[in-house]
Amino acid sequence: MRSRTSGLGLLLISPAMLLLAIFFFTPALLTGVFSFTNMSSSTGISGGAYVVTPNLLKALSARGMQPATIEALEEASYSVDADGLAAARAADVDPAFLDEIEARYAGRAYATDSDFLAALKDLPSRPRRIRDLKLAMEPFTKSVLNVRFATEELARTAIAERVAGISDDEMATLLSESYTGWVWTTENFGKLFAGHETWRIIANTIFYVATTLTLFNVTLGLFLAVTTFYLPKKLGAIFTVIWLLPRITPVVLYAIMWKWFTWDDGFVAVLAGELGLPSFNYMKGSVTSAWTIVIMVNGFIGASFGMILFSGALRSIPIQQLWASEVDGATRWQQVRYIILPQLRWPILFVTSYQTLSLLTSYQEIWLTTNGGPGSTTTVWALESFRTALFNYSGSLQYGLGAAMALLLVAVGLMLSIIYLRLFRFGELVTQPKIEF
Amino acid sequence: MQITLKNFTKSFDGNVVIDRMNLEIRDGEMLALLGPSGCGKSTTLLAISGIHRVNGGQILFGDRDVSNLPSQKRNVGVVFQNYALYPHMNAYENIAFPLQVRGQSKTEIEKAVGQIAALTHIEPYMSRRPGQLSGGQQQRVALARALVRRPDVLLLDEPLANLDAKLRLEMRSEIRRIQQETGITAILVTHDQVEAMSMSDRIAIMDQGEIMQISTPDDMYRNPVNRFIAGFMGNPPIVMVDGRVEGTAFETTSGFRLPLPGRLGGLKHGRPISIGIRPEHFGSTGAHTVAGTISFVEPQGRESHFDVRVGEGVVLRSIQPSRRDVAVGQPVEWPIDIESTLVFDEQGKTL
Amino acid sequence: MTRNFSIWPVVLILLLISAPIVIMYSYLALGTVTTTEPGDLLPSKLALDNWRFLFDTSTAAGNIWIATLNTFVFAASIMVIVLTVSATGGYAMSRLNLPFRRFVLSGIMVMHAFPSVTLIIGVFLVLQFTGLYDTMIGVILVKASLMLPFGIWIMKGFYDAVPWEIEMAGVQDGASRFTVWRRLILPQVRAGLVALGLFAFLDGWGEYVLPRILAPTNDFRVLSIVLELVGNPDRTNYDFDLFKTVGVFYTLPVLVIFVFFQHRLMDIFGGGTKG
Incomplete structure (x- = not known):
C-alpha cells in the first residue's frame, strides 16, 4: 500500500517550494526566455511604444524605402480642431485671429503647408509678418513624427492616414522598426559566436x-x-x-x-x-x-x-x-x-x-x-x-545579450551538477520514510 | 486486551514480507515473537503499533479494528531496543510526555508518574537526563514511559539486546514482574530463545514471515514441530545427524547406528531421516550406549560440555555436571536417552 | 607519532606561501592605529584618529552606526528566513511522505550543487516584474532563497541523523507529527540550527553583489557597500587607513563569531560544496 501524502509535510515544505520557485526556478527560466530578446536598458523591461523619429526615417530611406512614403511621413498636415485651438491659445496667438479661424475653418484639414497658409491669408486679422503666421500655424500641426503610439493598432491607423496606399511590406517595416520595446530575436547567439x-x-x-x-x-x-x-x-x-x-x-x-x-x-x-x-x-x-x-x-x-x-x-x-x-x-x-x-x-x-x-x-x-x-x-x-x-x-x-551569455553557464552548470550527483551517488541518501501513517 | 491478527499481510516495494499471518494474543499474557533476524517479527510489531500500514488483513484490539488507525489512536506502549528516550528531557519529563500531549493536568501527571516510578523502581533518578543513566535505568524509564498512560498492549522490541550479561538477567525478571503486576497484554520480540523461554507465557516462533509454532516454552522445547524449531530452542543447541531408516534403527552413511524411539514404528526402510539429540540426553541416563572419543571439552564451572566423536563425521554433544575424570582424546562409552531424541523427515517435519 | 622528519623546512615553506595573507592582515590591523605615508613600507606614526568615523559622520564612511544596524538587520533577516524555511523544509524532506519526494529531493540537490550566481540576471528580471527591484526586502528574499538549497540539504542531513525510534516513540506516546517535530526532533538538531544560523548570518553580513546590483539606489546601505565606497582607490578622496579601519570594524563580528563557534562552523564549511 502506498504511503499517504502527509498534509503536515506539504505545509512544512511549501514555504521552501514557494521561495525556490520564485527566486530559483523562475530566474533560470527567465534567463532562457529573455536570452531570445533584445531587451536592454533602452528598450525597457515592461514593453514599449511605437515612435517614428526623423532619424528612423533617415535610416529607412537609406535602406531604400520609397521616397514618397518617407516624404508623406515627414510632411506635416494641419487640422483645425478643439485641441489645436486650445494649444494656440496657450501659445499666445492673437485671440481675435483665433476666433476668426474657428468661425471660418473649424473642422477642416489641410494636407500641406501652403494650403493652410493660403487659407489663413484670407482672414482679416491675420498677423502681418510671415514669421508670426507660421508660429500661429504650428499648434494646428498633425504629424506622426515623434508621437508615441501606445498600441500597434493606433500606429497603423495614423501611418495609413498619412501615407495613402502604403504597401504591406513598408507598413510592417515601419511598425517593427518604430517599436521601442524589446522584441524576440535570436541575434544574441549570432552576436556571441561572431x-x-x-x-x-x-x-x-x-x-x-x-x-x-x-x-x-x-x-x-x-x-x-x-x-x-x-x-x-x-x-x-x-x-x-x-x-x-x-x-x-x-x-x-x-x-x-x-x-x-x-x-x-x-x-x-x-x-x-x-x-x-x-x-x-x-x-x-x-x-x-x-x-x-x-x-x-x-x-x-x-x-x-x-x-x-x-x-x-x-x-x-x-x-x-x-x-x-x-x-x-x-x-x-x-x-x-x-x-x-x-x-x-x-x-x-x-x-x-x-x-x-x-x-x-x-x-x-x-x-x-x-x-x-x-x-x-x-x-x-x-x-x-x-x-x-x-x-x-x-x-x-544589455539584458538580452547578458542573459544569452548566462544561459550558457546555466546549461553547463546544470549538466555538471547532475553529473556530479550521479558520480557521488547522492541518490543513496534518499530513503523512504519509516512511519507510514 | 486480546489482540488478533487476521490474514495480516505486509510488503515493502512489492516484496511480500509477511503473507496472511494469523495470530492471537490472549488478554493479559506475555507472548514472545521469536525468530532469527529478518524473519518479520519486528515488522509485525511495528504493524501492531501503527508505524507500518498493513497491506492486507486486519489487526483487532479486542473487537475494534485498528488496521487503519495511526499510532496516536491505538493506545499501544512500545519499548524500543535502543529505548528511544528523548535525550533533551530528564527521566521525569520523558515519562510525563505522553500525559502532557494528552492534555492532562499537572497534578494528575505528577500522581501517575509517581506511581509508575514506584512500580519500576526509578524514583531516585527522576531528574537525570538519559545520558546520565545506566542501560538498566534507561530501560526502566522506557518501560515507565510506555506504561504510564495505561496502554492496551505493551510491545517490547528486543528489550535486553543492549544490556550487558548481568543486567540482562536482572531486567529479564524485572520486566516479567512488572508485566505480571500490571496484568497488561504484552508482546516480546526477540531473537534470543533464552529470553523468550524465561519471560513469556507462550512463544510464537517465526521464520521467513511465517509463524511455525505457537506453544508454551516447555512444550515447544520438548515437542518442536520441525527441525528448524528444534535447532532454535536450547543452548547449547541440539545435534542433528542425517541418515536413513534401517529396519527399526537409524544409520548414517558412515555406518553409525542408533535404535529409533519406540513411538516410531513402521517407518519405511531406507527413508532418509535425521535424528536430533539434545546434549542433556547424552551422557547421563538411557538404555542404549555409544562409544567414542572425546574431541573437545568446554568447562563452564557448574557443568561441562563435551564433544564426543562417535563415528566417521558424527560428533555428539553432552552436557554434564562438571567432572574431571575425562579429558580430550580419551575413549568413553556413554548412554543415550533414545526415547527423548527427536526424529525428522526429509522436509524437516518432526515424526 | 614519532617525529621522523625535520619540521623547519616545512614551516619555512608554509611561512613563505602564507606571506601575502600575513602581510595583508597585519597591515590591516596596523593601519587602524597608525598612518603610513604613500610610498613607504612602514607606518610613520601612531594615529588613533582613523577611528574617528565611529562618531564623526563627515568621513567618507558616513554614519557608520546606521550602516551597521542595516547590515545587522539584513544579515539577521536572512538568517531567520533560512533557518525557519530550512528547518521545516528539511524535516519534511527527511521524514514525511510527500508526492514526488524523490524528484523534489534530487531537484534540491541539483540546485545545491548549481552555482546560483549565474542566476543574477534572471533574478534581476524577477525583481523588476514583481516590483521588488531596489528594495531591501527583495534583496533579503533573494539572498535567503539562494541559500535555501544548501540550508535544506544541511538540515535534512541533521534530521536524518536523529534515530527514527525517537520519532516512533513520539507518535506512540500520542503526539501529533507536528508536536513530535516541534518538541522532540527540533531539540535534537539544535547543533545544526546553530551552525546553519551562524553560517547564514555570516554570509549575509559579507554579502556585497546583491545589494549593490539589485538595490543600487536604496537608502538602506550595508557595510559592504560603505566599505567599497571608502576603499575604491579610483576615488579622489580615498583614504586607505580609513578603509582599513572600517574594514576591521566590519570584520570584527565575523572573527568573534568564528573564534567562539569555530567547531560548529567547520562542520558546515566542510559540508558545503561551494567555496
Missing part, C-alpha cells in the same frame, strides 16, 4: 579555471592540509587559522586588501621599488602580473576550501594505519604518498568537480580587483555576462 572577443574570453575562462584549480584549490589545499596535520598541534593550528581568513573575510574587504597590496603605491610596488625591481601597479600594469594576482586572489579562497575539506578527510583516516606504517619503517613522505593520498582520492575528485563549477561561474573577486583588465585580458565569461547585463560604466545594459 564576436572575436568571445573566443578570447572563453580561452581566458579555461585558463583561469584550470590554473586556479590545479595550483591552488587542489595542490595548495592538499599541501596545507597535510602539513598542518603533521606539524605540532599549536603550530598547525596557527597556519590553519591564517588560511581560514580568506574564506571567512567578507569579499569586499578581501578584494580591496589585494588592491591595497598590489596598487600603485601598494605594498608590493613599494617593496619592489626598494629592492630595485620594476615598481608599478601590479594588478593592472601588465598582463602577467594581472593574471598572477587574479589567480592568487581566487586561489587563496580555493586553497582555504580545499584545506578544510582535506583536513576533515585526513582526520577520518584511522590513526592506527599511520602507526602501523611507522612501525613498518615508512618515511613521512612514503606515508603521505602511499597511505594518505590514495585515501584522499574521493575528496580530491569532489573538490575538483565542485570547484570547477564554482570557479567557472564566479566573477565577484575579479570584478572587484582587476575588473577584467588591463583591457579585457583577465575577463572571464561569467564576468562578461554580468557586466553586459547588469554593470558597466557606459550605462547601456
Whole structure:
C-alpha cells in the first residue's frame, strides 16, 4: 500500500517550494526566455511604444524605402480642431485671429503647408509678418513624427492616414522598426559566436579555471592540509587559522586588501621599488602580473576550501594505519604518498568537480580587483555576462545579450551538477520514510 | 486486551514480507515473537503499533479494528531496543510526555508518574537526563514511559539486546514482574530463545514471515514441530545427524547406528531421516550406549560440555555436571536417552 | 607519532606561501592605529584618529552606526528566513511522505550543487516584474532563497541523523507529527540550527553583489557597500587607513563569531560544496 501524502509535510515544505520557485526556478527560466530578446536598458523591461523619429526615417530611406512614403511621413498636415485651438491659445496667438479661424475653418484639414497658409491669408486679422503666421500655424500641426503610439493598432491607423496606399511590406517595416520595446530575436547567439572577443574570453575562462584549480584549490589545499596535520598541534593550528581568513573575510574587504597590496603605491610596488625591481601597479600594469594576482586572489579562497575539506578527510583516516606504517619503517613522505593520498582520492575528485563549477561561474573577486583588465585580458565569461547585463560604466545594459551569455553557464552548470550527483551517488541518501501513517 | 491478527499481510516495494499471518494474543499474557533476524517479527510489531500500514488483513484490539488507525489512536506502549528516550528531557519529563500531549493536568501527571516510578523502581533518578543513566535505568524509564498512560498492549522490541550479561538477567525478571503486576497484554520480540523461554507465557516462533509454532516454552522445547524449531530452542543447541531408516534403527552413511524411539514404528526402510539429540540426553541416563572419543571439552564451572566423536563425521554433544575424570582424546562409552531424541523427515517435519 | 622528519623546512615553506595573507592582515590591523605615508613600507606614526568615523559622520564612511544596524538587520533577516524555511523544509524532506519526494529531493540537490550566481540576471528580471527591484526586502528574499538549497540539504542531513525510534516513540506516546517535530526532533538538531544560523548570518553580513546590483539606489546601505565606497582607490578622496579601519570594524563580528563557534562552523564549511 502506498504511503499517504502527509498534509503536515506539504505545509512544512511549501514555504521552501514557494521561495525556490520564485527566486530559483523562475530566474533560470527567465534567463532562457529573455536570452531570445533584445531587451536592454533602452528598450525597457515592461514593453514599449511605437515612435517614428526623423532619424528612423533617415535610416529607412537609406535602406531604400520609397521616397514618397518617407516624404508623406515627414510632411506635416494641419487640422483645425478643439485641441489645436486650445494649444494656440496657450501659445499666445492673437485671440481675435483665433476666433476668426474657428468661425471660418473649424473642422477642416489641410494636407500641406501652403494650403493652410493660403487659407489663413484670407482672414482679416491675420498677423502681418510671415514669421508670426507660421508660429500661429504650428499648434494646428498633425504629424506622426515623434508621437508615441501606445498600441500597434493606433500606429497603423495614423501611418495609413498619412501615407495613402502604403504597401504591406513598408507598413510592417515601419511598425517593427518604430517599436521601442524589446522584441524576440535570436541575434544574441549570432552576436556571441561572431564576436572575436568571445573566443578570447572563453580561452581566458579555461585558463583561469584550470590554473586556479590545479595550483591552488587542489595542490595548495592538499599541501596545507597535510602539513598542518603533521606539524605540532599549536603550530598547525596557527597556519590553519591564517588560511581560514580568506574564506571567512567578507569579499569586499578581501578584494580591496589585494588592491591595497598590489596598487600603485601598494605594498608590493613599494617593496619592489626598494629592492630595485620594476615598481608599478601590479594588478593592472601588465598582463602577467594581472593574471598572477587574479589567480592568487581566487586561489587563496580555493586553497582555504580545499584545506578544510582535506583536513576533515585526513582526520577520518584511522590513526592506527599511520602507526602501523611507522612501525613498518615508512618515511613521512612514503606515508603521505602511499597511505594518505590514495585515501584522499574521493575528496580530491569532489573538490575538483565542485570547484570547477564554482570557479567557472564566479566573477565577484575579479570584478572587484582587476575588473577584467588591463583591457579585457583577465575577463572571464561569467564576468562578461554580468557586466553586459547588469554593470558597466557606459550605462547601456544589455539584458538580452547578458542573459544569452548566462544561459550558457546555466546549461553547463546544470549538466555538471547532475553529473556530479550521479558520480557521488547522492541518490543513496534518499530513503523512504519509516512511519507510514 | 486480546489482540488478533487476521490474514495480516505486509510488503515493502512489492516484496511480500509477511503473507496472511494469523495470530492471537490472549488478554493479559506475555507472548514472545521469536525468530532469527529478518524473519518479520519486528515488522509485525511495528504493524501492531501503527508505524507500518498493513497491506492486507486486519489487526483487532479486542473487537475494534485498528488496521487503519495511526499510532496516536491505538493506545499501544512500545519499548524500543535502543529505548528511544528523548535525550533533551530528564527521566521525569520523558515519562510525563505522553500525559502532557494528552492534555492532562499537572497534578494528575505528577500522581501517575509517581506511581509508575514506584512500580519500576526509578524514583531516585527522576531528574537525570538519559545520558546520565545506566542501560538498566534507561530501560526502566522506557518501560515507565510506555506504561504510564495505561496502554492496551505493551510491545517490547528486543528489550535486553543492549544490556550487558548481568543486567540482562536482572531486567529479564524485572520486566516479567512488572508485566505480571500490571496484568497488561504484552508482546516480546526477540531473537534470543533464552529470553523468550524465561519471560513469556507462550512463544510464537517465526521464520521467513511465517509463524511455525505457537506453544508454551516447555512444550515447544520438548515437542518442536520441525527441525528448524528444534535447532532454535536450547543452548547449547541440539545435534542433528542425517541418515536413513534401517529396519527399526537409524544409520548414517558412515555406518553409525542408533535404535529409533519406540513411538516410531513402521517407518519405511531406507527413508532418509535425521535424528536430533539434545546434549542433556547424552551422557547421563538411557538404555542404549555409544562409544567414542572425546574431541573437545568446554568447562563452564557448574557443568561441562563435551564433544564426543562417535563415528566417521558424527560428533555428539553432552552436557554434564562438571567432572574431571575425562579429558580430550580419551575413549568413553556413554548412554543415550533414545526415547527423548527427536526424529525428522526429509522436509524437516518432526515424526 | 614519532617525529621522523625535520619540521623547519616545512614551516619555512608554509611561512613563505602564507606571506601575502600575513602581510595583508597585519597591515590591516596596523593601519587602524597608525598612518603610513604613500610610498613607504612602514607606518610613520601612531594615529588613533582613523577611528574617528565611529562618531564623526563627515568621513567618507558616513554614519557608520546606521550602516551597521542595516547590515545587522539584513544579515539577521536572512538568517531567520533560512533557518525557519530550512528547518521545516528539511524535516519534511527527511521524514514525511510527500508526492514526488524523490524528484523534489534530487531537484534540491541539483540546485545545491548549481552555482546560483549565474542566476543574477534572471533574478534581476524577477525583481523588476514583481516590483521588488531596489528594495531591501527583495534583496533579503533573494539572498535567503539562494541559500535555501544548501540550508535544506544541511538540515535534512541533521534530521536524518536523529534515530527514527525517537520519532516512533513520539507518535506512540500520542503526539501529533507536528508536536513530535516541534518538541522532540527540533531539540535534537539544535547543533545544526546553530551552525546553519551562524553560517547564514555570516554570509549575509559579507554579502556585497546583491545589494549593490539589485538595490543600487536604496537608502538602506550595508557595510559592504560603505566599505567599497571608502576603499575604491579610483576615488579622489580615498583614504586607505580609513578603509582599513572600517574594514576591521566590519570584520570584527565575523572573527568573534568564528573564534567562539569555530567547531560548529567547520562542520558546515566542510559540508558545503561551494567555496
